[in-house]
Amino acid sequence: MFIHNPALADEVSALNAIYGDGVLAASFSSDHHTTLSLKLPSFAFSFLLRVFDDYPQSSPEMIGVDDLVESLKPEAQRAAVYLGACMRAVHCPETVSLFDAIEEFETICRSLDLQCQRSEGVDHVPEAEPANRAEILRDLALRARAKTEVRLAEESHFDIVDCVTEGVVSTFLSREEMTCCGQSIPIKLIRQRCDFKDDFLEAFCLWLQERNAPNPTYCPWEDCLTYIPRRFVRQDYARCPFCDRAMCMLCKKKDHSGVCRQDKKLNALITGSGWKFCPCGQLIEKNLGCNHMRCRCGEEFCYRCGKAYERRMPTCNCGLFG
Template identity: 25%
Template sequence: MEECVDEFYLSALSDHDQPFPISDQTYAEELHLQEVLMSCILSSLPNHQTLPPPKYPTGEVGESSGSHVCMEEKPSEDMFKNINTPSCAAHSFCHDMSHVFKDCSALPIDSSPSVEPGDSSKSSLCGICFEPKSHDEIFLTKACEHVFCMDCMGSYVASRIQDNATDVLCPDPNCDERLKMENCHPILAKEVFDRWGDALCESVILGSAKFYCPFKDCSALLLDEGVVFEESECPHCHRLFCAKCKVPWHPGIGCEEYQRLGVDERGREDIMLKTLAKECRWQRCVKCGFYVEKTQGCTYMLCRCGYGFCYGCGDQLMAHYCVKCNL
């Protein structure tokens, strides 16, 4: 019976310079590696057929177990006779591999064109976050060719409007193109878009012709039409204010008298106290600002701060007689 041996083993035996160039352990590892590679290739193919394991000659080379093989201590003469003829194991391996490559040729091949890095139709790099974005995520400025994503542009425009800016430029530091309000509408929240519109309206009004509602919780933009109305009503919060003094309405006090008051005396409580003092005919010390009331005696009043004044006119007195009031 003709024996078949592995070509790898025969090539090692045919080396006249080194009869056994590899050890038994190395040869066993090579055989085991071939089995693993063959198993991986076949398992990756669809509908593959299980191929029989390679056949080894009985007696000369045993089946591989781990990394050890059993061999005769001395090779037989029949082995050297079959050196120039293909071995059964090699023929079986080539036959098996021909089926493998035939099955591989039947696999579907992805013929779709690859996306080049500069293909903006598929993805583009945002100039702010520097991340690739799809075409649906890109904001088109229409003023320049710089590319930014919608999320970054929405945050950028909102921050500029928060700073009361009316002209919003392209985020690129080397670009002076202005963004249009109508183009940014889809990426802005309603309150941000409305605030931008209000800022644009304010920018076209002269500074001398506009003022704001004096109430801090309103602060609506108002237009001075040049008509003299001291007592006016805010069209937004419907509260009264003085259009001449640009302050909440000061009942009982004229505008000239109000302007003479100190900054710390123009509060609502201060005005109420001044109105009460006028009704009760109290007099105020011009030095310390303390109110006094005369119950009896002459018009000469000596304040607790040591300042003497006339209760009738408020002028300073050094004696108990006022020439101005003749009292």
């Protein structure tokens, strides 16, 4: 039978290709809705589904089963309730969802051993515990409700541009969580709906990044002290995009020459090798000679204790050798 809804027609073809021909078929189709017959291998009857013409915007509905005798059995009634709840729980507007609903339903059936009158001829199947059934249905209902609330918030509440604008400004000034009437405001929505200038939006987005960063980095230069976004940070250094000056990410201080003394791996190597730092920060190794060191920066110091020389004379009692 011809299906008027193109999205539904494509999904029916795909599901029949996955599960086998005849698993999903249309028994009625019009501009208003389509009635589908779903025949799953685990059941001796078919489920009847009603899909409206705006699908996948709206969720499919459960009508019942196609067999009058089977429809009177509690097992068939429970199965129909489960499948209907699964369709509501997995449905997302603008996204076809019958495959996800079937997979969810079969998972529940396996977990509860709910196999209503198998095609092999089994007449009786042990019932699942009522508490388990109630828990599963409650979980499916909560999932469906949560998706509905999100959709309503996006479609209705955030149409109030003045409310969103007020929430953004209040958030930016108070430096608190970005909410409007208790709901989070997506930054994409702010760009689309609010008439803010580009410089304000840029500052607002930068503040959001700073607020959500687990370990924010700040420029160490006293005349800047600005938050540095993550994209400007490298493993051992960062460059501030505002003042264009660099900083060491190991010690979180201004950029310096030589190696950083906060480098733990390097410190372990230095300790093991007996190397020393010049007061200027350069790393020096003595391979022979006395303890009187002269760095390429011009600084003179004792290699043993690190104290500086004054007028080429030691200020310590370490001695030239030893």
